[in-house]
Amino acid sequence: MKNIIGVSKTKKKHHVAIIGGGFTGIAAAYELASKGIRVTVLEKEKEIGGLSSGFLLNGTPLEKFYHFWFTGDRHILNLAQELDIRDKITGSRGRTGIYYDGNIYRFSSPLDLLKFTPLNFLDRVKLGVQVLKSHVINSWEELDPVTIKEWFSRIGGDEIYRVVWSPLLEGKFGKFAPEISAAWLWNKFERRGKSRNGGGVEKYFYYEGGFPAFLDEVAAKIKKYGGEIRTGSPVISIEVEDGEVSSVRTQNDLIKTDAVIMTAALPIIANIVEPHVRSEYVESLRRIKFLANICLILELEKNLSDIFWLNINDPGYNFVGVIEHTNFISPEIYGGRHIVYLTKYLDETDRFYKMEDIEIKEIFISDLKKIFKDLRDEMILNSYVFRSRYAQPVAVRNYSKMIPSIRTPIKGLYISTMAQIYPEDRGTNSPVRDGRKVAREVISDLINGNKTSPLL
Numbered sequence: 001m002k003n004i005i006g007v008s009k010t011k012k013k014h015h016v017a018i019i020g021g022g023f024t025g026i027a028a029a030y031e032l033a034s035k036g037i038r039v040t041v042l043e044k045e046k047e048i049g050g051l052s053s054g055f056l057l058n059g060t061p062l063e064k065f066y067h068f069w070f071t072g073d074r075h076i077l078n079l080a081q082e083l084d085i086r087d088k089i090t091g092s093r094g095r096t097g098i099y100y101d102g103n104i105y106r107f108s109s110p111l112d113l114l115k116f117t118p119l120n121f122l123d124r125v126k127l128g129v130q131v132l133k134s135h136v137i138n139s140w141e142e143l144d145p146v147t148i149k150e151w152f153s154r155i156g157g158d159e160i161y162r163v164v165w166s167p168l169l170e171g172k173f174g175k176f177a178p179e180i181s182a183a184w185l186w187n188k189f190e191r192r193g194k195s196r197n198g199g200g201v202e203k204y205f206y207y208e209g210g211f212p213a214f215l216d217e218v219a220a221k222i223k224k225y226g227g228e229i230r231t232g233s234p235v236i237s238i239e240v241e242d243g244e245v246s247s248v249r250t251q252n253d254l255i256k257t258d259a260v261i262m263t264a265a266l267p268i269i270a271n272i273v274e275p276h277v278r279s280e281y282v283e284s285l286r287r288i289k290f291l292a293n294i295c296l297i298l299e300l301e302k303n304l305s306d307i308f309w310l311n312i313n314d315p316g317y318n319f320v321g322v323i324e325h326t327n328f329i330s331p332e333i334y335g336g337r338h339i340v341y342l343t344k345y346l347d348e349t350d351r352f353y354k355m356e357d358i359e360i361k362e363i364f365i366s367d368l369k370k371i372f373k374d375l376r377d378e379m380i381l382n383s384y385v386f387r388s389r390y391a392q393p394v395a396v397r398n399y400s401k402m403i404p405s406i407r408t409p410i411k412g413l414y415i416s417t418m419a420q421i422y423p424e425d426r427g428t429n430s431p432v433r434d435g436r437k438v439a440r441e442v443i444s445d446l447i448n449g450n451k452t453s454p455l456l
């Protein structure tokens, strides 16, 4: 079903099509529309939002996959300021913890680290020093070729890697875990460090009504500027004339454009451009691997613990994190229900990914009962399963060399995706930055009549 939110009434000289209505595509569209460029966002799904889209939980919007912002997410805050909705973003502390060898350990502050007995005292100090040292590393490039395993081995931290990082990386990146770049972890230390207050407690941010409500505000502004957002409009192909993109084809329409920004996952982009470019280029787009994600959301009558984010450092469990959303956001918003996400990253070929929802629920809940022994079936009021095929780009060593340029061999065709964000991990802050950046480049190229690519 095609749904058109807002149609341009003003006749504008240039027309830009955007493939994908996630944070990147919506941010790019906002930038273009606010600068007077005619823009059409084409989103495959029935609603915008991509990985940060939501659903109605008893009438209240909630993200399908847990979402929050860090204190340092300034591109989000700047955008909110521009839209005059900054006051709807509120912060709250969130405790983190680690489940290891049958016990839950708090892991929010330096004091928590000192009390983390699965490591001996010297290793706890070494881990603290490594985190602190990472704050003075200015250039992540030197860490790009180094794996996290090697990074910790250099400081005699093999045990730290085994207890803390290896299980988490396996949970997040599966078989790629030993190859993940230290630059990726360095950025996590940086970002999370900035989210801590003086006492070392992390503070996170959230939008009143959730991430989908935030995007709705941006979409409303795009519409106000005359932009168009078509949901339920998967792009099937592009048309290229004399090496320049001329139109975008959806199931129902052929849309003439002067430029196209592609924000869908790289493997999808590779399929779209394949008929028009050399095979080496297509292969380069397919080089970055992606993992899928499954989230089980539970509605509970009471909370499991007072920890917001619990890492499961035990590969024997079927999920890598227990995120108690309502230990961060008040349960009152959800009619007093407590909301918990259980998250699992996996290869799309994994048998688990294809399991029926009911099986996933049974397996996850059975694991959860091993951690929270008081949990009873009757305390689970409702549950929901969500899956995403392209959830996590795999940041192996030398990842920076695999990232495609925003320009492509086709004139007027640009790529801006979460996989080009590095060393930061995905997020929505960087997609806002990058979406707006690519839009500014497109505007500059359109104005200067310069649509040549350095790749040509």
Ligand SMILES: Cc1cc2nc3c(=O)[nH]c(=O)nc-3n(C[C@H](O)[C@H](O)[C@H](O)COP(=O)(O)OP(=O)(O)OC[C@H]3O[C@@H](n4cnc5c(N)ncnc54)[C@H](O)[C@@H]3O)c2cc1C
Binding pocket: 019, 020, 021, 022, 023, 024, 025, 042, 043, 044, 045, 048, 049, 050, 051, 052, 065, 066, 067, 068, 069, 233, 234, 235, 236, 263, 264, 265, 268, 293, 295, 343, 388, 391, 392, 416, 417, 418, 426, 427, 428, 429, 431
């Ligand atoms: C489990 C999980 C937890 C996360 N937690 C957080 C968090 O706490 N905080 C945070 O900031 N970020 C978080 N993220 C990351 C964040 O959701 C993503 O980085 C961000 O949403 C990426 O936005 P995007 O627009 O680049 O990509 P996407 O959201 O993937 O958007 C791409 C869009 O393209 C569309 N599309 C695909 N093919 C086509 C086609 N052929 N035609 C038209 N449209 C197409 C898709 O439907 C999609 O809407 C999380 C992600 C996951 C998976």
